Amino acid sequence: MKKKSLKGEFARTVAVTMLAVALASGLAIFGCSQLQKSILPDSNEAWLTQRITAADGTVSEATTRVEIGGQAQSLGRLVQDGAEGDPDQTASYTIDRIDSSFSMLTDKAKAAYRASQVAMVGLPLLFAILGIALAGQWFYRKKLEPPIRALADATAHVRRQDLDFRVRCASADELGQLCAAFESMRQALVDNNRLLWDML
Incomplete structure (x- = not known):
């Protein structure tokens, strides 16, 4: 043994x-x-902020709630009145994810x-x-x-x-x-x- x-x-x-x-x-x-x-999923939504700065320094801003990975959607373009196609305009975009909130449960x-x-x-x-x-x-x-x-x-x-x-x-x-x-x-x-x- x-x-x-x-x-x-x-x-x-x-x-x-x-x-x-x-x-x-x-x-x-x-x-x-x-x-x-499953109770508190990661959010698939975000805030999309579009900021247009004109040649004279004025800023136009719009914020839209968008779904990440969802259907493509047209957001349009912000322009100053009468400044359509102005090459001196600059556009910037920021995306901020919307977090799910425990308090919403x-x-x-x-x-x-x-x-x-x-x-x-x-x-x-x-x-x-x-x-x-x-x-x-x-x-x-x-x-x-x-x-x-x-x-x-x-x-x-x-x-x-x-x-x-x-x-x-x-x-x-x-x-x-x-x-x-x-x-x-x-x-x-x-x-x-x-x-x-x-x-x-």
Whole structure:
């Protein structure tokens, strides 16, 4: 049987647990962020400001709300009266994105948005706690409890001066080696008792 180490088994258990927690946390955070985007999507609207400066320094300005990525629309051109086609005019444009506002949401949507924010922090924490608890439980049940129980039963037999038993432990780690050593000791005691009886 290949020799194993409790330390190595524990390290593997921790690594698998951390991977599972990280994966579950990542999915939870991604899901919450998608929910937040559906509740409060990024605005696809912007303010388009058109500014015309005439040769005499007068400025005409107009602002229009436009949809980014929407249908093309003609905005026209601002000109001073009687200055149509004046080459001395300069035009400038500015675009300011309109941000979505949390204050514009309904109470129900606000509650859902806040819940998703709490979930983004709370779910990874919950997954970490559950992961540690489940990994610890699994490690104890699978790796520690069977050999400890076998050794406890064996010591109870020896205390009653009953050597008619076997210490069985399938583990190949340090606790398995301890069980094997205990079984060797038990067998040595049986052999010694047999020799003593033969001498009488």
